Amino acid sequence: MLLAARAAARPAFRTLSQAHSVRYASGKSLSETIAEIVPERQELAKKIRTEYGQKSLGEIKVENVMGGMRGLKVMIWDPSVLDANEGIRFWGKSIPECQKVLPAAKDGEEMLPESMLWFLMTGKVPSREQTDDLIADLAERSTIPAYAEKIIDSFPKTLHPMTQFVSAVAALNHDSKFAKAYSAGMKKSEYWKTTLEDSLDLIAKSFTVAARIYNNVYLDGASKIPALDKSRDLSWNFANQIGFGDKKGFIEIIRLYNALHTDHEGGNVSAHTTHLVGSALSDPYLSYSAALAGLAGPLHGLANQEALKFVLSIKDAIGGDATHDQVKEQLWKILNSGRVVPGYGHAVLRKPDPRFDALRDFGNRNKDVAEDPVFQLVDKLFKVAPGVLTEHGKTKNPFPNVDAASGSLLYHYGLTQFEFYTVTFGTSRAIGALSALVHDRIIGLPIERPKSVSMESIVQMFK
Ligand SMILES: CC(=O)SCCNC(=O)CCNC(=O)[C@H](O)C(C)(C)COP(=O)(O)OP(=O)(O)OC[C@H]1O[C@@H](n2cnc3c(N)ncnc32)[C@H](O)[C@@H]1OP(=O)(O)O
Ligand SMILES: O=C([O-])CC(=O)C(=O)O
Numbered sequence: 001m002l003l004a005a006r007a008a009a010r011p012a013f014r015t016l017s018q019a020h021s022v023r024y025a026s027g028k029s030l031s032e033t034i035a036e037i038v039p040e041r042q043e044l045a046k047k048i049r050t051e052y053g054q055k056s057l058g059e060i061k062v063e064n065v066m067g068g069m070r071g072l073k074v075m076i077w078d079p080s081v082l083d084a085n086e087g088i089r090f091w092g093k094s095i096p097e098c099q100k101v102l103p104a105a106k107d108g109e110e111m112l113p114e115s116m117l118w119f120l121m122t123g124k125v126p127s128r129e130q131t132d133d134l135i136a137d138l139a140e141r142s143t144i145p146a147y148a149e150k151i152i153d154s155f156p157k158t159l160h161p162m163t164q165f166v167s168a169v170a171a172l173n174h175d176s177k178f179a180k181a182y183s184a185g186m187k188k189s190e191y192w193k194t195t196l197e198d199s200l201d202l203i204a205k206s207f208t209v210a211a212r213i214y215n216n217v218y219l220d221g222a223s224k225i226p227a228l229d230k231s232r233d234l235s236w237n238f239a240n241q242i243g244f245g246d247k248k249g250f251i252e253i254i255r256l257y258n259a260l261h262t263d264h265e266g267g268n269v270s271a272h273t274t275h276l277v278g279s280a281l282s283d284p285y286l287s288y289s290a291a292l293a294g295l296a297g298p299l300h301g302l303a304n305q306e307a308l309k310f311v312l313s314i315k316d317a318i319g320g321d322a323t324h325d326q327v328k329e330q331l332w333k334i335l336n337s338g339r340v341v342p343g344y345g346h347a348v349l350r351k352p353d354p355r356f357d358a359l360r361d362f363g364n365r366n367k368d369v370a371e372d373p374v375f376q377l378v379d380k381l382f383k384v385a386p387g388v389l390t391e392h393g394k395t396k397n398p399f400p401n402v403d404a405a406s407g408s409l410l411y412h413y414g415l416t417q418f419e420f421y422t423v424t425f426g427t428s429r430a431i432g433a434l435s436a437l438v439h440d441r442i443i444g445l446p447i448e449r450p451k452s453v454s455m456e457s458i459v460q461m462f463k
Contacts, residue, residue, distance in 0.1 A: 022137040026129035030137070031196060033122050033130075038192070038442055041078075045443035062458055069267075070347060074450070075275065077266030078439050079120040079432060087354035088264055090116070091123045095260065095354045103131040105233050105255065107248075110362075113258035113431055114138060114233055117203065120263060120435035121196075139230040141204035142237065144212070148172055149222065152209065157217050161423045162296035164217075166289050168209045172202065173285035182281065191281075192441035198284040199434035206427045207234045211241035218417050219243065234258070238427070242415075249366055250413035254424070256362055257406060260355045261425050263432025267348070269294035270301065274433035275440060279448040284434055291433055292426050298342070301403075301425045305418040307343030308407030310334065311377050320373025324384050327377075331388040343404030344385055345395040352382075355402035359409060369412050378408045 028036070057073040064072050080090045090098055102111035102119060103126060114134050118126035126134065144152075151171050155164045173179060178194040186194065208228065215225050219242075226245070228237050235254040236245075244250040266272055270291040278287035295301035314322055314330045322330075334341055346353065360379070363369040370376075382400055389398035407421055415421075 022133070022140050024130075024133040024137070026127060026133050030118060030121060030130075030134055030200075031193070033118075033124065034192075034196065034438070034442075037122060041439065041442050042444075062462075065453065065458075068347070075266050075272070075448075076440075076443070076445065077271070077275070077436055079123075079435050080263040080265050082265040082267075082348050084348055084350040087349060087351070090119060090263060095358050098259075099358070101125050102259070103128050105236070108252050108255060110252045110256040111259045112233055112255055113235060113262065113428060116259040116262050117431045117435065120432055121438060135233045136230070138200065138204040138234055139228065139232070139237070141201045142208050142228055142230075142234065144172070144205050144208050145175065147174065148205075148209070149212065152212050153216060153222050155213075155216065160296070161213050161217055161420045162292065162302070162426070164213045165206075165209065165423050165426055166292045166296065168213070169202065169206065169285055169292060170289035171285075172205060172209075173283050173289075175201070176283040176285055177201075178283040182283075188444060191444075192438055195278075195284060195434075195441045196438050199430075199438060202284055202288060203427075203430050203434060204234065206430050207238040208241070210423045210427050211238050213423060214242045214417075214420055218420070234427075244413065244415070247413055249368070250410075250415070253362060253409045253413065256358070257409070257424060258428040258431070260358055261402065261406075261428035263429075263435070265348075266436060268300065269297065270429050271433045271436065274437055276448050278437045278440060279445060281447075284437060287437060288430055288433060291429065295426055295429060296422060299340075301422040301429070303342045303401070304403040304406045304421045304425060307403045308374075308411055308418045308421070310342055311374060311381065311408060314381075315374060315377055320377060322377065322380065324380065327380050327384045328388055331381075331385055335388070335392050341385060341389065343381075344389060344398065344400055346397045346399075346401045349399065349401065350397050352399040353401045353404075356382075356400045356405045359402070359405040363405070363409060363412075369409060372408070372412045374411055375408045378405055 060072060064070060080088055082088050086094065088095065093101070098116070098119070099111050102115040104110055105112055112131060115126050115131045118130060118134055148168060148171055152164065152168050155167070177197045178191070181190070181194045211225060212222055215222055225241050229240065233255070235258055236251055239245055239247070239251045239254050264271065266275055273291040273294045274287045277290040278284070298306055314327060317330065318326045331341060363375050382404065385400070386398040389395050407418055410421060410424070411418070
């Protein structure tokens with residue numbers, strides 16, 4: 001009776017765009033929901049420009065310029081803000097708050113990257129039905145064109161999976177709706193719409209691209225990839241396509257992993273790169289491909305591969321039951337050799353990363369993970385490394401970041417090829433970075449072009 005009343009009250013089926021035939025049975029599509037907030041976001045941008053345009057957000061010191069611009073408030077990023085002590089908040093909500101309110105899959109408990117995507121794009125928590133509609137919409141977009149398949153299949157197996165990912169995502173710009181509309185004379189006020197279309201296409205296809213790379217590099221090649229099941233979410237299909245479709249725990253960790261890694265405000269290398277390249281009105285594919293190249297650096301996303309490599313090296317050298325003193329010894333070894341401890345430290349955070357906490361909590365909630373010696377070693381490191389790093393005295397933050405835990409969970413479920421881990425990070429980061437890019441276009445941000453100075457000019461200025 002209730003269901004029938006609800007169905008009767010629903011507006012007619014809507015489509016997200018002319019290009020897609022997915023019906024948003026829940027009512028307004030994602031695009032229509034964003035369109036509703038466009039006037040208020042533009043109004044806010046106008047107010048900020050006119051009323052606060054001449055206010056100062058802080059002083060720029062020479063140490064900032066010489067120190068990677070740390071701490072300078074120099075860009076707008078609306079979907080998330082990072083606090084040094086609390087960690088990330090998405091539109092004001094902490095990770096535990098998001099875990100409470102963002103819908104999970106019908107067959108799972110972890111928040112879905114799709115519900116996080118809706119939230120990041122709109123600032124509104126999606127209903128169960130809206131999440132289902134977005135899942136269906138993305139599923140329709142997730143097939144990759146034959147030319148892109150050919151390109152991916154032509155890569156040598158020895159090419160790092162991230163390099164393959166960077167190249168494949170750039171090549172997808174062949175079908176960019178933004179680039180096509182721009183060259184046909186699209187008005188500035190319309191930019192956000194095709195940016196959104198490209199972003200949703202890219203997000204959906206990135207999972208299929210990632211699975212294809214995995215099959216080519218580690219399995220029997222593309223011809224053996226299971227077909228996409230368009231009734232399922234992106235993480236389920238990704239897991240299924242790389243051979244983990246029957247592992248519920250793996251599917252759930254992939255969902256949580258993808259939801260957690262989406263966004264970390266604007267200053268990190270991958271988010272900032274998307275924003276910077278996008279500011280030249282390069283389309284979302286080119287912008288995000290550049291971001292992936294940054295994510296592939298060992299001080300950023302590649303640290304998750306490096307962190308697991310380090311944990312396994314301790315296990316190989318000493319065994320899973322290493323004592324705290326033995327772990328300490330390994331930490332000093334790496335520090336004394338002049339290397340960084342991967343998975344520890346952060347440019348902004350000054351407390352343990354709440355994403356690390358969420359992943360550790362997942363492990364502790366799942367008995368088979370909690371009993372895994374590799375996961376237990378991660379836990380031991382967490383207890384020992386902050387003290388060692390503090391004694392070492394260099395890093396401003398001796399605590400773990402997200403990369404300290406993520407690899408051990410993937411490894412536990414059998415995804416042992418850690419050179420692939422950053423690709424999974426990349427499927428997730430697209431969701432946050434591209435949500436922010438849509439917002440850049442909504443408020444009409446200009447090309448990014450800060451002023452640089454030479455060292456000689458600094459000496460000249462202050463001598
Ligand atoms: C998803 C992410 O991207 S999270 C970050 C992932 N990266 C890592 O885990 C790699 C290890 N960590 C690091 O290299 C750093 O902590 C970074 C890159 C994350 C942050 O860098 P910064 O903001 O420059 O850190 P900070 O100001 O604390 O650095 C001061 C010094 O401590 C050192 N330091 C920082 N972290 C570590 C660490 N984990 N191990 C050893 N030394 C460290 C720095 O190398 C630097 O040394 P230097 O003066 O000789 O150059
Ligand atoms: O914020 C940063 O600089 C790095 C990071 O943790 C992320 O991008 O997820």
